[in-house]
Amino acid sequence: xxxxxxxxxxxxxxxxxxxxxxxxxxxxxxxxxxxxxxxxxxxxxxxxxxxxxxxxxxxxxxxxxxxxxxxxxxxxxxxxxxxxxxxxxxxxxxxxxxxxxxxxxxxxxxxxxxxxxxxxxxxxxxxxxxxxxxxxxxxxxxxxxxxxxxxxxxxxxxxxxxxxxxxxxxxxxxxxxxxxxxxxxxxxxxxxxxxxxxxxxxxxxxxxxxxxxxxxxxxxxxxxxxxxxxxxxxxxxxxxxxxxxxxxxxxxxxxxxx
Amino acid sequence: xxxxxxxxxxxxxxxxxxxxxxxxxxxxxxxxxxxxxxxxxxxxxxxxxxxxxxxxxxxxxxxxxxxxxxxxxxxxxxxxxxxxxxxxxxxxxxxxxxxxxxxxxxxxxxxxxxxxxxxxxxxxxxxxxxxxxxxxxxxxxxxxxxxxxxxxxxxxxxxxxxxxxxxxxxxxxxxxxxxxxxxxxxxxxxxxxxxxxxxxxxxxxxxxxxxxxxxxxxxxxxxxxxxxxxxxxxxxxxxxxxxxxxxxxxxxxxxxxxxxxxxxxxxxxxxxxxxxxxxxxxxxxxxxxxxxxxxxxxxxxxxxxxxxxxxxxxxxxxxxxxxxxxxxxxxxxxxxxxxxxxxxxxxxxxxxxxxxxxxxxxxxxxxxxxxxxxxxxxxxxxxxxxxxxxxxxxxxxxxxxxxxxxxxxxxxxxxxxxxxxxxxxxxxxxxxxxxxxxxxxxxxxxxxxxxxxx
Numbered sequence: 001x002x003x004x005x006x007x008x009x010x011x012x013x014x015x016x017x018x019x020x021x022x023x024x025x026x027x028x029x030x031x032x033x034x035x036x037x038x039x040x041x042x043x044x045x046x047x048x049x050x051x052x053x054x055x056x057x058x059x060x061x062x063x064x065x066x067x068x069x070x071x072x073x074x075x076x077x078x079x080x081x082x083x084x085x086x087x088x089x090x091x092x093x094x095x096x097x098x099x100x101x102x103x104x105x106x107x108x109x110x111x112x113x114x115x116x117x118x119x120x121x122x123x124x125x126x127x128x129x130x131x132x133x134x135x136x137x138x139x140x141x142x143x144x145x146x147x148x149x150x151x152x153x154x155x156x157x158x159x160x161x162x163x164x165x166x167x168x169x170x171x172x173x174x175x176x177x178x179x180x181x182x183x184x185x186x187x188x189x190x191x192x193x194x195x196x197x198x199x200x201x202x203x204x205x206x207x208x209x210x211x212x213x214x215x216x217x218x219x220x221x222x223x224x225x226x227x228x229x230x231x232x233x234x235x236x237x238x239x240x241x242x243x244x245x246x247x248x249x250x251x252x253x254x255x256x257x258x
Numbered sequence: 259x260x261x262x263x264x265x266x267x268x269x270x271x272x273x274x275x276x277x278x279x280x281x282x283x284x285x286x287x288x289x290x291x292x293x294x295x296x297x298x299x300x301x302x303x304x305x306x307x308x309x310x311x312x313x314x315x316x317x318x319x320x321x322x323x324x325x326x327x328x329x330x331x332x333x334x335x336x337x338x339x340x341x342x343x344x345x346x347x348x349x350x351x352x353x354x355x356x357x358x359x360x361x362x363x364x365x366x367x368x369x370x371x372x373x374x375x376x377x378x379x380x381x382x383x384x385x386x387x388x389x390x391x392x393x394x395x396x397x398x399x400x401x402x403x404x405x406x407x408x409x410x411x412x413x414x415x416x417x418x419x420x421x422x423x424x425x426x427x428x429x430x431x432x433x434x435x436x437x438x439x440x441x442x443x444x445x446x447x448x449x450x451x452x453x454x455x456x457x458x459x460x461x462x463x464x465x466x467x468x469x470x471x472x473x474x475x476x477x478x479x480x481x482x483x484x485x486x487x488x489x490x491x492x493x494x495x496x497x498x499x500x501x502x503x504x505x506x507x508x509x510x511x512x513x514x515x516x517x518x519x520x521x522x523x524x525x526x527x528x529x530x531x532x533x534x535x536x537x538x539x540x541x542x543x544x545x546x547x548x549x550x551x552x553x554x555x556x557x558x559x560x561x562x563x564x565x566x567x568x569x570x571x572x573x574x575x576x577x578x579x580x581x582x583x584x585x586x587x588x589x590x591x592x593x594x595x596x597x598x599x600x601x602x603x604x605x606x607x608x609x610x611x612x613x614x615x616x617x618x619x620x621x622x623x624x625x626x627x628x629x630x631x632x633x634x635x636x637x638x639x640x641x642x643x644x645x646x647x648x649x650x651x652x653x654x655x656x657x658x659x660x661x662x663x664x665x666x667x668x669x670x671x672x673x674x675x676x677x678x679x680x681x682x683x684x685x686x687x688x689x690x691x692x693x694x695x696x697x698x699x700x701x702x703x704x705x706x707x708x709x710x711x712x
Contacts, residue, residue, distance in 0.1 A: 063691075063693070164400070164402060164403070165403050166403075167397055167399065167400040168376070168397040168400070168406045168434070168435070171306075171375075172434075172435060172436075172437050175304055175306075175437070176437045178304070179304075206437075206438045233437075234438075234619075235437065235438035235439075236437050236438055237433060237434060237436070237437050237438030237439075238438065240406075
């Protein structure tokens with residue numbers, strides 16, 4: 001038979017109770033003491049104190065995207081005037097010495113030979129950037145730059161001066177093509193240094209047509225990504241009314257940089 | 259004790275690192291997501307730096323002051339709102355500001371601090387009954403032939419006309435520099451307002467100016483849709499005891515005939531060629547989508563499944579597809595289908611998605627979505643944009659309130675919608691990437707905006 005032990009003696013509770021009361025009392029006293037001495041009798045109101053290290057969000061009008069890497073074709077330093085206006089040079093001439101001819105801007109990067117006869121070559125003025133140099137397009141010469149590819153445009157049509165007369169239109173074409181070129185369409189295994197030449201025509205109403213691969217880069221996905229960039233575009237806007245031709249031919253080449 | 263503490267500490271560090279990395283990856287993919295929106299909507303990543311000094315008075319007429327103020331404010335707002343310009347702040351402008359081509363000094367404008375690429379300038383002068391405005395747009399980087407635009411406008415000398423001329427000039431600039439996409443400065447928005455005591459159809463300019471009441475039916479009118487040629491507004495209204503589709507003619511200033519159908523007839527939508535109207539009707543007992551011609555005849559039913567089908571919207575590029583809201587699988591979701599009812603595709607699969615609007619280039623849908631819907635859910639209702647082909651979507655509004663009834667602008671760069679974020683239902687507009695949110699209406703309760711087609 002299970003025996004239930006009944007303990008006649010009481011469980012010792014006096015001492016533990018006294019300890020409990022003492023510790024509780026001590027805790028309360030400490031809290032009171034702390035508030036009185038350190039918090040000057042007031043508690044912190046919730047939310048005061050500045051929020052600590054909370055981040056604050058600002059409304060911005062546009063997300064500040066990092067700018068595209070600007071790379072020019074020239075790896076050698078040269079005397080080009082670049083983006084800013086240079087100070088007039090102080091001529092120092094030694095009478096005996098033979099003057100060293102100034103190295104003016106030499107187009108050192110490779111250009112497609114057939115472009116040469118079509119391309120307009122106006123006098124470079126002090127506030128214009130020579131072809132292929134400088135950063136993104138801020139001048140009449142169309143340098144094409146789109147996160148992974150860079151290259152150039154040339155316009156043929158009329159008397160060959162479309163690019164200099166209607167540089168704003170060249171810029172619209174450049175902007176639209178670079179916006180519509182999708183880097184992900186190119187095979188990710190492709191590395192640098194591939195160039196493809198594309199030609200197309202812009203009709204009077206601004207629609208691109210006859211998109212052709214004039215010279216392949218050897219990589220089909222790169223070729224077709226360029227073609228598709230132009231095919232995606234419905235219109236560049238009507239050709240300038242001052243321009244007499246019914247269409248303008250555009251040649252553009254770009255180098256793919258992974 | 260020591261090693262146990264160490265392990266907890268290491269675990270916390272690892273967790274912090276992982277969540278930081280995840281946030282970073284999330285942030286970069288968010289930037290990538292925004293890029294495809296900017297490309298598809300023509301907002302572009304590179305913006306043209308445009309300087310627009312105030313036009314100057316070209317005559318000595320006392321009215322020029324008011325006219326110039328209206329013109330300059332409107333021109334600046336239109337170009338700023340376009341979404342494709344980086345407007346050079348007026349505090350950077352040089353002291354000499356041109357009002358005719360021979361006064362332009364390129365060196366003042368195309369170097370920092372203004373560093374502008376384009377310059378729009380001109381003069382305005384009133385004389386007699388008329389006001390004449392001459393405006394030019396110059397390419398500052400091409401000193402040999404800088405002129406892009408030279409325009410002259412003349413109309414009766416009122417501030418309203420000064421505003422209209424400013425809208426025209428701004429649209430011309432946006433058309434040239436924005437790659438052939440028409441500017442929206444002359445477009446209109448129709449919407450529903452309660453400020454007259456009843457829900458009536460109103461219209462306003464795209465920037466919120468010129469708000470005018472169109473209908474005076476004294477009933478409840480909803481979901482106005484303006485026709486592609488801008489001559490009529492289709493809407494649904496309680497007529498007698500049932501909901502019917504009504505047509506209001508802006509030319510005649512009154513409603514014109516449209517057949518009455520049984521059941522509840524709501525949410526009309528114009529096809530882009532203006533020859534057909536799609537709407538939802540419950541004449542067969544269950545709300546289904548029907549397509550009729552623009553006089554309401556030749557009715558054809560295009561949906562057949564049980565569950566309500568409402569809010570159709572046509573593909574503006576092809577006129578051959580419809581996007582709509584259907585409850586056939588439970589909560590309302592967005593679907594697309596061909597205009598004859600075939601090839602139904604489901605685009606959303608969670609929450610509560612309503613009010614689709616199809617972008618003018620046919621690539622995107624915007625709609626209102628409560629992704630978490632149901633008891634205990636936060637219930638935020640926001641505007642989302644989805645690329646139809648890839649089904650990728652991005653949330654456009656974040657600032658609270660219930661955001662609903664988005665509608666695309668004709669240039670595909672702006673979205674107008676209704677939002678309760680200010681405390682009452684008002685109409686707001688934003689760029690198609692979610693930036694530049696502006697309030698357009700302030701008085702009364704304003705809802706269900708629809709942007710005109712041009």
